[in-house]
Amino acid sequence: MAVKILSVDDSRTIRMIVGKTFRPYDCQVCEAGNGEEGLAVAAREKPDLIILDVTMPVMDGVTMLTKLKEDPELKTIPVIMLTAESGRDNVLQIAKLGVRDYLVKPFKEDQLIEKAGRIVSLQKKPAAAV
Amino acid sequence: MNDGANYQELSRRYGFAPKPESASRLTQLVARQDADVDEIAKVINKDPALRARLLRAANPEAENEAEYAVETVEDALMRNGVGCALVLAMGTPLALALTKTFQTMLSIKLESIDRFHAEPLDGEHMLGTIGFSGKVVGKVYLRMSRSSGQSIAAGVLGLAPEELNDINEIRDVVGELLNIMTGNFKSNLCDAGLDCRLTPPDVKLTSDFATPVERGSGLERMAFRAGKISLFVDVIANPWNDD
Numbered sequence: 001m002a003v004k005i006l007s008v009d010d011s012r013t014i015r016m017i018v019g020k021t022f023r024p025y026d027c028q029v030c031e032a033g034n035g036e037e038g039l040a041v042a043a044r045e046k047p048d049l050i051i052l053d054v055t056m057p058v059m060d061g062v063t064m065l066t067k068l069k070e071d072p073e074l075k076t077i078p079v080i081m082l083t084a085e086s087g088r089d090n091v092l093q094i095a096k097l098g099v100r101d102y103l104v105k106p107f108k109e110d111q112l113i114e115k116a117g118r119i120v121s122l123q124k125k126p127a128a129a130v
Numbered sequence: 131m132n133d134g135a136n137y138q139e140l141s142r143r144y145g146f147a148p149k150p151e152s153a154s155r156l157t158q159l160v161a162r163q164d165a166d167v168d169e170i171a172k173v174i175n176k177d178p179a180l181r182a183r184l185l186r187a188a189n190p191e192a193e194n195e196a197e198y199a200v201e202t203v204e205d206a207l208m209r210n211g212v213g214c215a216l217v218l219a220m221g222t223p224l225a226l227a228l229t230k231t232f233q234t235m236l237s238i239k240l241e242s243i244d245r246f247h248a249e250p251l252d253g254e255h256m257l258g259t260i261g262f263s264g265k266v267v268g269k270v271y272l273r274m275s276r277s278s279g280q281s282i283a284a285g286v287l288g289l290a291p292e293e294l295n296d297i298n299e300i301r302d303v304v305g306e307l308l309n310i311m312t313g314n315f316k317s318n319l320c321d322a323g324l325d326c327r328l329t330p331p332d333v334k335l336t337s338d339f340a341t342p343v344e345r346g347s348g349l350e351r352m353a354f355r356a357g358k359i360s361l362f363v364d365v366i367a368n369p370w371n372d373d
Contacts, residue, residue, distance in 0.1 A: 084313025
């Protein structure tokens with residue numbers, strides 16, 4: 001069964017890169033443009049992994065992560081932060097809330113695959129299906 | 131374990147790249163407000179690249195070092211104010227973030243070039259602006275030709291340049307690159323106690339080349355090149371904002 005990944009980022013560019021990164025794998029990538037949408041999509045889709053930005057309009061990534069961890073249905077979904085924010089206070093706060101990994105932008109697609117592959121089982125699609 | 135040690139441990143676990151030490155030290159020093167010129171000069175004098183950039187900024191009319199009227203770091207700080215040291219400290223992570231972004235996401239090796247010897251942009255071009263506000267206020271301006279923007283955006287999205295003609299998609303990519311660059315140096319400012327927030331990036335086509343600088347603000351102008359791509363970056367900052 002395809003791994004379900006939710007990319008939450010206000011940048012369409014980043015969402016497109018995340019989609020492209022997982023295209024060779026048996027994954028279904030869904031998207032949200034802010035934390036509020038992210039929570040709604042997470043509740044509906046129950047993804048296997050969430051890739052989450054910090055600075056977003058409407059609801060930022062830290063607030064979304066806090067609400068996710070308070071929700072008994074969603075709190076076990078692993079989260080990788082994908083953000084340009086690597087300031088000490090931000091990282092400490094996010095680590096306390098509970099994330100599986102943290103990737104600082106700019107990033108290589110390989111790095112995202114490596115970190116995601118430690119959390120979910122990524123299977124390459126047959127070449128013809130990519 | 132204290133916060134500093136915790137952060138070091140998390141940095142190792144998450145595989146963060148180390149931050150430039152002299153720039154971090156300089157930012158912390160300027161953020162203290164009571165640091166004197168000698169202390170700041172000592173840090174800058176230890177880093178040849180920082181020293182060269184400060185003297186370059188203090189001698190805007192000079193064509194080369196032989197024409198410098200301001201020859202020492204101490205003189206440059208006295209004449210331009212300590213605020214220019216902050217801009218200098220911010221410029222280092224910004225330049226590193228820009229070159230790393232291009233290397234990582236586009237496999238393009240950007241070369242830092244002397245702004246005064248770079249071929250200038252002509253007429254309508256792309257301008258990306260992002261502001262920061264808090265204990266330090268300022269703006270970052272990123273300029274490039276439309277064709278540079280198109281090839282950069284296509285590279286990031288894995289397309290051929292001719293496949294990407296939608297200006298909104300090009301603007302979105304340029305805005306995100308600006309976000310990544312400034313997000314990196316914002317982290318350095320916050321770590322030094324200069325908490326600030328970023329505004330969303332604004333990217334547009336314009337023929338206006340003006341970079342407005344308020345009294346008391348420091349300005350650093352940088353230029354980068356890779357093949358046919360030229361990028362121009364201006365950083366303006368005013369530390370110790372009490373608003």
